[in-house]
Amino acid sequence: MKPIFLTFLFLATNSAFSQIENYPTPPEAIRQENVAKGKLIQGTYRGSRIFPGTVRDYAVYVPDQYDGSTPASLMVFQDGMSYCQENRGTRAHIVFDNLIAKGEMPVTIAVFINPGVVPANHPDKAEARYNRSFEYDGLGDAYPRFLIEEFLPFIEKEHDLKISENPDHRGICGSSSGAIAAFTSAWERPDSFRRVYSMIGTYVGLRGGSIYLDLIRKTEPKPLRIFLQDGSNDNNIYGGDWWMANQSMQRSLEWAGYEVNHVWGKGRHNRKHGDSIFPDAMRWLWKSKTVSVHPSRSNSRASEYLIPGEDWKVLTAGHQWAEGMAFAPDGSLFFTDVPASKLYKISPSGEQSLIDADTGKTNGLAIGPDGLIYGASPAAKEIRTWDPATGERKTIFSGATSNDIVVRHDGHIYFTNPVEKKVHHLAAGSLNHSIVETKLERPNGIGLSADQSLLFVADFTGRFIYSYQINEDGSLKNRQKYFHAHLPDDGPGALDGMTVTANGMPLVATELGIQIFDQPGRVQLIIPRPKPEDKRTNYVAFGGPDRKTLYVATAGTIYTRKVNLKGADPLSPTKPPKPGL
Structure with a gap:
């Protein structure tokens, strides 16, 4: 009887499928x-x-x-x-x-x-x-x-x-x-x-x-x-x-x-x-x-973080590779055109001027607590400063290539060195040099948490941004493969420049666009490149009088967009709220 039942079941199933698939x-x-x-x-x-x-x-x-x-x-x-x-x-x-x-x-x-x-x-x-x-x-x-x-x-x-x-x-x-x-x-x-x-x-x-x-x-x-x-x-x-x-x-x-x-x-x-x-x-x-x-x-985080009707606007264009956006306290934007070895300033009123025409192909920029512009100059193998008022340039460290840089409110300096797979530290005051990371495949973008107790370093070729606790002397501890980014189908994540919101959420420029993470390290929102024909997003920063305008560099162009997020003040660290876990 069992084989007969199985045969009947099979025939019945085929008959049912025959009816299911009979579309006029x-x-x-x-x-x-x-x-x-x-x-x-x-x-x-x-x-x-x-x-x-x-x-x-x-x-x-x-x-x-x-x-x-x-x-x-x-x-x-x-x-x-x-x-x-x-x-x-x-x-x-x-x-x-x-x-x-x-x-x-x-x-x-x-x-x-x-x-x-x-x-x-x-x-x-x-x-x-x-x-x-x-x-x-x-x-x-x-x-x-x-x-x-x-x-x-x-x-x-x-x-x-x-x-x-x-x-x-x-x-x-x-x-x-x-x-x-x-x-x-x-x-x-x-x-x-x-x-x-x-x-x-x-x-x-x-x-x-x-x-x-x-x-x-x-x-x-x-x-x-x-x-x-x-x-x-x-x-x-x-x-x-x-x-x-x-x-x-x-x-x-x-x-x-x-x-x-x-x-x-x-x-x-x-x-x-x-x-x-x-x-x-x-x-x-x-x-x-x-x-x-x-x-x-929409239930997307876009409804919370972005402003309906606000889209990207071109701030400046025609550069070979714009990078290193940093804002002075008066709202002036400083950025570099890396291959052209130029440092530019855009005033709060929108006037663009050239500060330096020989930057040593400076890439990343940061504003220090002393008001100076700090820059990572890979071609010169130097870390340099510029006076934003006079444009006077000084070398504060030499001997290592570099890519991106961040300066803490207390003067500790960190910069990435993707060529030698290192992260460097210059101690506050003394500028004593040490190497604090040697195990990343290609350390690139670098940033700080809103309270500046943590250092973030992006691995360009991978999908992770690493988190480190900062000791009193500026050394690092408790390294973790912390922020988990999304990758494109056919290449590296291209994790690059980063910034952070006042409530502790890192934003990272990547191949897919700007990826916004929550404090526990999860992507909440991806903002695609402003235009599909743009090259990858390579730098991101908050600016404007209230730090609620997002600035994004995509190789030759810098765009702006007003958002419902507020950037952390790099000169005044603030403890963010405890995140939802």
């Missing part, structure tokens, strides 16, 4: 009388620099309503050729014909693109290299840059099309790994894509995609509109549980205040359900002309 073709995916038919053009793309050697098929749908006089909206489909079959699957081009004709979505060009394949040199002896997981499951900006910098410009030129550059006019779609590629493209480049349809998305641990469940909650919300679809019988394998991951994505997005919609079903890992609701998903994604952030419905 939506009427919008069927050709309608009196509806103009758009063109579908096919081609092959080669020549990518970002994914060298790849070859990929593509198709372009051009609606009948497009006349070339006005740039069209855009929708990009990953695994694209499967979305534009005439008699099966999504039939996206047919859906677009019908929805555009009814005015339920704008005049939209659709680009259907397959993942790249690197053909084998000898097909009879070797297999090709298939780039799908590499391009789609991988995080970071490589795939969105491929679309934005290479493929879409090629499409416009090759087929004489005008595609809107307004990100509100651009959407992206995918299924499974194609879905996470679509989300990553919008996440990395909301200046190019703001509408996302994700079917059975692979937000699991194949190539780190599960980190989105955290990053969405911790990153300043972006202007995105996302439609999620999945089924309860989706994959549950070595890489993760797709069904649970998609539900967690929905919860993270809603918690952070995103405009998100979802439809859950019972299907397996296929597009049957997602295809059946595709027209409804398009209607919802294109329901309004603009996509915006709604801070009022």
Whole structure:
């Protein structure tokens, strides 16, 4: 009887799945009388620099309503050729014909693109290299840059099309790994894509995609509109549980205040359900002309730490590599252009002037209790000071390269030396030199706690900022790998310049942007780079008359932004409140 029962159970289960997976073709995916038919053009793309050697098929749908006089909206489909079959699957081009004709979505060009394949040199002896997981499951900006910098410009030129550059006019779609590629493209480049349809998305641990469940909650919300679809019988394998991951994505997005919609079903890992609701998903994604952030419905720390409507403003630009921002008591900002060996001052009224044109490529700066500007000059292998009033320069220490520097209220000086993997100490008053750390791979950014009882040192190549207690004589003890930063997918954390709030929260410039930590060492919020095309954030400081303006350096540019945080006074340490543990 037992084998019969098992056979019955198996047949019943298959029958149930058969019913679950029986989704009707939506009427919008069927050709309608009196509806103009758009063109579908096919081609092959080669020549990518970002994914060298790849070859990929593509198709372009051009609606009948497009006349070339006005740039069209855009929708990009990953695994694209499967979305534009005439008699099966999504039939996206047919859906677009019908929805555009009814005015339920704008005049939209659709680009259907397959993942790249690197053909084998000898097909009879070797297999090709298939780039799908590499391009789609991988995080970071490589795939969105491929679309934005290479493929879409090629499409416009090759087929004489005008595609809107307004990100509100651009959407992206995918299924499974194609879905996470679509989300990553919008996440990395909301200046190019703001509408996302994700079917059975692979937000699991194949190539780190599960980190989105955290990053969405911790990153300043972006202007995105996302439609999620999945089924309860989706994959549950070595890489993760797709069904649970998609539900967690929905919860993270809603918690952070995103405009998100979802439809859950019972299907397996296929597009049957997602295809059946595709027209409804398009209607919802294109329901309004603009996509915006709604801070009022967000639980993100951004609602607490940032000011709605306040965005980044350029303070100064055109530098080779701006660094070392430090503020004098009168509110003047001093900063360096490292490769140019220049030291600049920006007065409280905004006037910029040159203080020194030969700084020894000074990097980090700090204001000492004596009012002098202290600088780490790696090319000269010196620690220097400048009088902010006269610009007079003096050398107070020589013999070691350096990167960043901090000066305590009592005169103790600390500076990092990434070349020799050291942290140096110059004692208050005597300037007696000692080496207080030798075990970090690349010590870079350096800072103090709000009460100046702790020294913080960032390891540039890793993910940790180390914390040390400072003894009365300035020596260090009780070293801990304390603050845990988030890393980009394809490189070091680039943990660099840092500052601290009056209530004890360190802010650190990193590859991902400004990471704000609580006192126990956890990231509370990530503020992305002011512009996607900026190089990494490399320095951060508080300034302004109330120390409530954030200053951020991104190589050639320094930006400012008013925030709901207040910087600690470097000349007047204050005990912060006990943190929540």
